[in-house]
Amino acid sequence: MVSALYGAFESGLIYAIMALGVYLSFRVLDFPDLTVDGSFVTGGAVTAIMIINGGDPFLATITGAIVGFLAGCVTGLLHTMGNINPLLSGILMMTALYSVNLRIMGQPNIPLLNQSTIFTEVRAWWQNLRMDEWLMKPFSALGIEGFAPRTFLVIISMILIVVMIKLITDWLLKTEAGLALRATGDNPRMVKSLSANTKMYIVFGLGISNGLVALSGALIAQFNGFSDVNLGIGMIIVGLASVIIGESLFGKKSIARATLAVILGAIVYRMIIALALRLDFVDASDMKLITAIIVILALVSPAWINKFKENRKRYSNRRKLMQHEKGAN
Amino acid sequence: MLELKQISKVFYEGTPDERKALNGVDLTLKDGDFVTVIGSNGAGKSTLLNIIAGVLFPDFGSVSVNNKEVTFVPEYKRSKLIGRVFQDPMAGTAPNMTIEENLALALGRSNKRSLFRGVNAKRREEFQELLASIDIGLEDRLNTKVGLLSGGERQALSLLMATFTKPSILLLDEHTAALDPARAELITNITKDLVKKHQLTTLMVTHQMDQAINLGNRLFMMDSGQIIFEAQDKEKEKLTVDGLIEEFQKIRGKQFASDRTVLTS
Numbered sequence: 001m002v003s004a005l006y007g008a009f010e011s012g013l014i015y016a017i018m019a020l021g022v023y024l025s026f027r028v029l030d031f032p033d034l035t036v037d038g039s040f041v042t043g044g045a046v047t048a049i050m051i052i053n054g055g056d057p058f059l060a061t062i063t064g065a066i067v068g069f070l071a072g073c074v075t076g077l078l079h080t081m082g083n084i085n086p087l088l089s090g091i092l093m094m095t096a097l098y099s100v101n102l103r104i105m106g107q108p109n110i111p112l113l114n115q116s117t118i119f120t121e122v123r124a125w126w127q128n129l130r131m132d133e134w135l136m137k138p139f140s141a142l143g144i145e146g147f148a149p150r151t152f153l154v155i156i157s158m159i160l161i162v163v164m165i166k167l168i169t170d171w172l173l174k175t176e177a178g179l180a181l182r183a184t185g186d187n188p189r190m191v192k193s194l195s196a197n198t199k200m201y202i203v204f205g206l207g208i209s210n211g212l213v214a215l216s217g218a219l220i221a222q223f224n225g226f227s228d229v230n231l232g233i234g235m236i237i238v239g240l241a242s243v244i245i246g247e248s249l250f251g252k253k254s255i256a257r258a259t260l261a262v263i264l265g266a267i268v269y270r271m272i273i274a275l276a277l278r279l280d281f282v283d284a285s286d287m288k289l290i291t292a293i294i295v296i297l298a299l300v301s302p303a304w305i306n307k308f309k310e311n312r313k314r315y316s317n318r319r320k321l322m323q324h325e326k327g328a329n
Numbered sequence: 330m331l332e333l334k335q336i337s338k339v340f341y342e343g344t345p346d347e348r349k350a351l352n353g354v355d356l357t358l359k360d361g362d363f364v365t366v367i368g369s370n371g372a373g374k375s376t377l378l379n380i381i382a383g384v385l386f387p388d389f390g391s392v393s394v395n396n397k398e399v400t401f402v403p404e405y406k407r408s409k410l411i412g413r414v415f416q417d418p419m420a421g422t423a424p425n426m427t428i429e430e431n432l433a434l435a436l437g438r439s440n441k442r443s444l445f446r447g448v449n450a451k452r453r454e455e456f457q458e459l460l461a462s463i464d465i466g467l468e469d470r471l472n473t474k475v476g477l478l479s480g481g482e483r484q485a486l487s488l489l490m491a492t493f494t495k496p497s498i499l500l501l502d503e504h505t506a507a508l509d510p511a512r513a514e515l516i517t518n519i520t521k522d523l524v525k526k527h528q529l530t531t532l533m534v535t536h537q538m539d540q541a542i543n544l545g546n547r548l549f550m551m552d553s554g555q556i557i558f559e560a561q562d563k564e565k566e567k568l569t570v571d572g573l574i575e576e577f578q579k580i581r582g583k584q585f586a587s588d589r590t591v592l593t594s
Contacts, residue, residue, distance in 0.1 A: 186423040
């Protein structure tokens with residue numbers, strides 16, 4: 001149970017990078033980009049093939065992200081230059097990427113066991129620091145060693161990476177170009193009249209979004225120890241679930257708040273899935289169904305709750321009025 | 330300076346719905362001119378503005394700003410030179426961004442957008458001063474999302490955003506039409522002040538004859554895609570609403586009559 005939750009926390013941190021990418025396309029650019037299902041795998045595929053050919057894992061990860069960036073740009077070009085509807089350009093790219101990913105990998109699945117990945121590289125350095133011993137102390141002092149993870153390596157390193165990416169995203173969205181990018185999603189007509197090339201911003205915005213998604217895919221492949229061509233199916237819904245859960249639980253008042261909410265949303269989502277999978281009647285294959293139900297609930301429940309509150313208010317107002325009339329008679 | 334030569338635009342060409350929106354329009358605006366354009370629906374006023382702004386390209390004719398031809402330059406490039414306020418108060422601002430962020434966006438019109446912070450302390454101060462100059466209490470609400478402002482406030486902000494970078498041409502597209510009379514007057518006054526302060530060359534489309542008469546130094550009347558009447562300076566000062574309607578009927582009446590003879594013969 002405890003190790004399952006730590007696992008969920010670790011992978012949640014990695015998936016948070018993907019969720020940030022989805023936040024950029026869905027919320028900031030207002031572009032429902034389905035490329036994610038393909039570009040997530042592309043990141044993993046490029047990284048895996050470079051690693052098994054003896055490439056440096058850091059370089060492989062960055063290359064994976066860059067290829068994802070290019071895939072996102074292509075989706076943007078399909079939409080802006082080809083005038084294809086946003087949803088359709090994403091679906092086209094997602095379909096095309098499936099074949100591209102198979103070509104990159106040469107086989108549907110590449111195992112990365114016994115290969116040097118980012119995590120194995122950092123582990124050596126980590127053990128020298130003896131950080132685990134330090135971090136373990138409070139747990140042993142309280143006599144709850146069973147509640148501690150096996151290692152803090154993934155958690156600490158991923159928190160560092162995710163926080164860094166969050167800060168860069170926040171900063172980017174506050175720059176002059178970032179303001180124009182946000183306005184492109186908010187009011188494209190106005191941005192054009194303020195001399196900003198909306199087409200360029202859409203292409204670059206989708207590029208950055210898919211770059212983050214591919215980076216997340218590259219890290220997940222190394223974390224899981226394999227890259228699989230089918231890993232991306234439904235990924236966009238996972239990203240969307242993280243964004244929606246995060247925003248409804250943690251708010252979206254400012255950019256910095258919203259990006260933090262999205263990261264926490266990704267972690268919460270993984271925790272929910274981990275807990276759901278522990279139920280007896282739930283099978284691992286039910287995960288996509290559970291995800292869809294979570295997203296539907298997150299989308300529908302705020303409206304229901306509002307309606308319920310309004311009805312109650314109306315009812316109590318009416319009752320007050322009736323009592324008032326009775327008193328007058 | 331703005332110069333339009335022989336501008337023609339036809340919509341739905343070759344179909345039964347074919348409509349000549351503009352038919353050989355010539356006009357020249359000198360620096361500092363403030364022109365008001367009136368005309369009924371379908372007279373071609375909006376098409377004219379869209380062609381100047383680069384939203385539409387003409388079928389024939391040329392547009393030049395400051396002696397540089399820009400006929401087919403896309404809107405986003407041309408808007409370095411041209412500020413614009415739309416009729417719809419929702420159209421000119423980004424609702425999910427704050428007032429200061431909207432102003433910073435407008436600042437990006439004249440300089441290339443960089444990777445530096447859009448809103449810094451120095452700019453915030455400038456924005457505050459700028460907002461104080463139109464005196465509707467927005468200067469204390471820099472961090473308010475624009476979506477929370479009223480229609481009049483949003484239109485005042487759009488006006489400020491369109492003018493404070495001192496564009497070569499300012500286009501106003503019935504920008505007071507969606508507001509109540511009191512707000513409309515407020516916006517009209519702000520328009521007058523800002524145009525005067527920045528010495529802007531302005532083209533304003535309006536439905537209200539009194540507004541067209543009271544503002545600016547020149548007046549155009551448009552009908553069926555042509556400029557049918559023009560008044561300038563002293564001649565314009567003498568105009569009254571009744572006089573304008575009379576003028577309109579005189580010109581329209583003639584056309585009417587000639588149409589009739591064509592139809593009956």
